[in-house]
Amino acid sequence: MPISIDCPFCQPQDDPHQHVVIENETCYFLQHDGHQDILEGTGIIVPKAHRPTAFDLTPQEWADTYELLHQAKAYLDAKFAPDGYTLGWNVGLVSNQTVPHAHFHVVPRYSDEPYAGKGLRYWFKQEANRRQGR
Template identity: 30%
Template sequence: MTDCVFCSIVAEDSPAYRLYEDEHSLAFLDIEPATRGHTLVIPKTHYETTTDMPNSLAGRVFKTVHHVSDALESAYQLDGFALVQENGVKAHQDVPHAHIHIIPRYGDDVPDLGWSGERVEETTQQKVTATVRDELASDA
């Protein structure tokens, strides 16, 4: 896609601090990081969301997420890391190219990850469980 900033990075038409790449994916530092080492992992082929990607590519991209997360943990002795993935404008996806954020966590840092969870009633959880299980069964 010609007007996609991430496709431009893949094509090396736009700069990025590249950490890792293979035939299918690319990992580079976020230009507005939540914490030191905040990394984005993308498929090299343009897909707007992760659910648009073929299963085989999604697996390859998450293999890169695993590989780079492990390197970040080792290099910075992280206290943990968050994986964040947003699909669609309503979910705050800023760039319409599938991407996964690896956000390193350090001691008392407090990056805003975008939600303030509240407990939900058990009947609501049961209804959601049944609805999603039915959908998964229909895909089988």
């Protein structure tokens, strides 16, 4: 299984603030202490093998991501009781993929948060984000 020595998702146990919450044969569901103070429960699903983007996942990694997503939801529902979820992949720097290892964001959402009701579509529908000349 290929890994990258410099990648924080290839060896999550090396970061004492990053926790493997659930895992299966090919993927982890990770939570990082530094990401829990804004929207509690936030985590990511990552393949154990170093895959640069979601487009590089194997069929087994896709199946295992699906399995972990449902397990993560059951865990998050029981522990945090969110009112909804925002789910997503970022691919490439222009999409804000700052770690070049595929990672699927699982973001619990709460009705009392300031951006409640503003999911992925809200951000790309803003007129201020229109490409110049388009």
